[in-house]
Amino acid sequence: MKKVIKIISVLTIVVLISAFTMNTSNDSQGYQVGDVATDFKLKNIDGNMVSLADFNDAKGFIVIFTCNTCPYAVAYEDRVEALNKKYADQGYPVIAIMPNNTDVKPGDNFEAMQARAKAKGFTFPYLLDEGQKIYPQYGATKTPHVYLLQKTKKGNEVMYIGAIDDNYQDASAVSKKYVENAVDALLSGKDIEEKQTRAIGCSIKV
Template sequence: MKTIRIFLLLTVVLAMSSFSVDIPADDEGYRIGDLAEDFNLKNVDGKMVSLADYKDARGYLVIFTCNTCPYAQAYEDRIIALDKKYKKKGVPVIAINPNSPEKSPKDSFEDMQVRATEKGFSFPYLLDEGQEIYPKYGATRTPHVFLLEKKDKGNEVRYIGAIDDNYQDETSVETRYVEDAVDAMLGGEEIRITTTKAIGCSIK
């Protein structure tokens, strides 16, 4: 009988170990419902940008991205499209490069200016100088999206994660996580999927 109990216990442990749940550690960044602090970062045009500059905004798509990551490059046109679609509805894209130029030279401010011009970015592209902002958000990848809703109490985090479910081929996307979240937020509806795993390069 004792042998059977030990066997059953081992079976349960092994079964549980076969599942991997992505649970962030404490103090690893914002969670859904948290209020995000504002920032003041330099844009590629040399001007400083804060969330508070957008007086009429209903929310923000804060997207941590960069020049060099293939995943970030694959999503650039989609990020431009998100800004075009939602800026006029009061939810602009605010892109932030979290990479250290010392560790990733092609992510320097000068290279950011070149990339923004080449791609025709319609949104601010900010440098997280000193890498002080991305740890507060808990960003780990490029790209990594944080949807904030502007409320009287502050900028509330409503969605965290990936842009959609297929970075390789936009025509094969089945679920557009960010668009679904923004549409629900603007419509006063419940956001069905509030967190997803960001797929991209690790922050340097």
């Protein structure tokens, strides 16, 4: 009898642990295509707080989790700037967010972000995810990691998730411009052919 009770107790614990693990896993996945992204308010490199609601005329947003120190992110800096120059006036501005723990990566701290943005001439907001509260909501895991949002009746709907293009090493050798293709599709009222790709980059430092 004692052995039966012990087995039942063990099974109960296993079931509870499994249930907790399953829930935790699902919660950590972040947004999927079709989900509505909640707004945020994060500090920009100019010291001002920025939220999506500030962009009244925007049709959507190219939200990119990126940083100063990751070689992949650095390789994409000029392309991110080009995306903003091409699409901001068409209603899809770039909103860059730095998600790393700056204690682990001091090269990504606020002062370093300011210096990098000035050196590169960024024309887009470069926001600090202080306390690392926003990137887990999105489910971002890499730098860079893109979330293309479109303003719809439901809210800021996620339309594309993943990489900027298919060649981080050489911009001239890119054959698929995932983000550009997705934004162009939205602007022309067409369906996005590739709605999700695998983000290539450094892991976000926690």
